Amino acid sequence: MRTIDQTTQEVLSLASKHFHVPSDSLAPDDDFFKKLGINSLQALELLSRLENHFGIELPDYEVQGVSDFRTLASRIQSRL
């Protein structure tokens, strides 16, 4: 079982790979819309990638209004 810190790091790592940004440029409290300059559709693409990686399903309502990596990771953690 992963710890929340591990989950958060994996979320950051996947986001950096998906959007081609250096992994050390992202921090847990970053707003991913702003930091990555992405729109809501691109955020949905990232969610699909995270679902595949963690082997979970994240209902759309669970991530409604979430815009930072830390909260996103905690929503994932609760479903692991």
Next chain:
Amino acid sequence: MLDLSKYQSIGAALKDALDKFAGETCLIESDREREKERLTYHDFKQRAHPLANALQNAAFKASDRAAIIMTNQSKWLISAYAIFYCGGVLVPLDYKLTPEEQWQLLKHSSASVLITEYPIWRQLTASPARASTANLKIVLVTEAPPNVDLSGAQRWEDFRGTGEPAFIPRKRSDVATIVYSSGTGGRPKGCMMIHENYLEQCVPFPALYPLWPRATYLSILPTNHAIDFMLGFFYPFVSGATVVHLRTLRPEYVRAAFPKYKIAYVTLVPLVLKNLQKGLQARFEELSLWKRRLLNALVAVNKALTGSRPHVGLSRLLLKQVHEAFGGQLRAIIVGGSFTEPQVLQFFYDLGISVANAYGLTEACTGITVNDLKPFRADTVGKPLPGMEVRILNPDSEGIGEVSVRSKTVMSGYLNEPELTAETIVGGWLMTGDLGRFDSAGHLQLFGRKKNMIVTEEGKNIYPEDIESAFESLPVKEFCVFAANYIWPQRSMVGEQLLLVLHLEQGHILTDELRRDVSARNSRLLNYKRVHGIVLFDEDFPRTASLKIKRNILAERLAQKDRALAILPL
């Protein structure tokens, strides 16, 4: 489609539709690859009547207001029908708003009933704004897990009466819905739509975009939005067609729904259409050289054959694989909610996929103009729909002026805002605030906005003054938010941005600390409400006697600055 001229209300028309099309499928609900539900019109009635009965037993009566905050799903439409059946006024609210904004609109609308989903209710109850809303008498929550505390709400699934509910008739002139076009900050704009608005708006649709039993409409735009309420509920239901809801709106599941459910129509906002274009272009680029050449040749042939009007059958034959990816039955993609770039429209039309580019406002129900495809034009928003009178006010030397509309689809006014209503509907004409002109073929072309607002590619109307509360107590002398194009008109409907205008205290400069403060506040706003840059202004803002900012005069003064130099990016 039912002959809507015979009906007085949405409820009466839907009531007949449920009987007339009883055996047809009205709703399909899918979650990822799993189909969760498939209802006939008869099933729909069986679900809705016990709810209507229970509402009546709870003293919900004609003209009472009931709000729905739900994602697109069958219970949204079932609940809406039950509300109309009881003669109630529906208040559809955006599930994407923050809980504080939702409470604000619940309060403003005076809704006595709220129907929502459990995850949304969980967030609403956690918000301190709940305390200020006393109107709510009944809260119904769908899909709540067993044994959870519902904080005073009742389970939607258990809220069922046993008797037959009484149908409460309404007149065409009665208010049917209160739809918030925007303005969740200082001044909520609740458009009071009457039954006639909807009954009349539907009339021209069958000639342009016919629906029939078993034709499928993919409902993606939120149903609280005027477009989906009409095209994803009322119009398909009075036509006996099937509405498909997806509980997961990830691009891959949306794509899969087209072939799976043989979708005939879908409405998208420009952002999603552009994304679809990008996806297709990426796939085309992966083709081998000779396949790409073949594709280009077929596209060229299709363009030549569909120059004057679409030939869907021919295009499906020529570009079989492209059309099969969309299920092979797609009649049109309707795009609305915001302005679409012509090259995006042209891309799809060249592939033989008609994109109905429409122009409308919540205040005018759904659509004012639409491209009739005779021939296809990517550079306009089409011609006025039958029944719409559209004129250009005070045109300049190029014929460009404010677009105004008179029709039976125009709202009766803004809730509790007589002054705003009088400014917006003048002598029966709705002032749209959009700038446009008619070309020689009678097509409307849009050239930007007259008012201080933006519309995002996701179809969100943003009024800058609604965002100002996020910057309250900023350590500056005064500030306000503007749409950049309001200050520096661009004659463009794209690339709209919000700007924060700061008047610093005497002797102060824009420090890194202040920038960080602005950025931090900005990041707490929903992503589409964020300001893109700062503009410094070193004079006192012009104000009225009651100290309100005279925005038009301030904008004129700001316009004297060079746009490129004045905007300091955040």
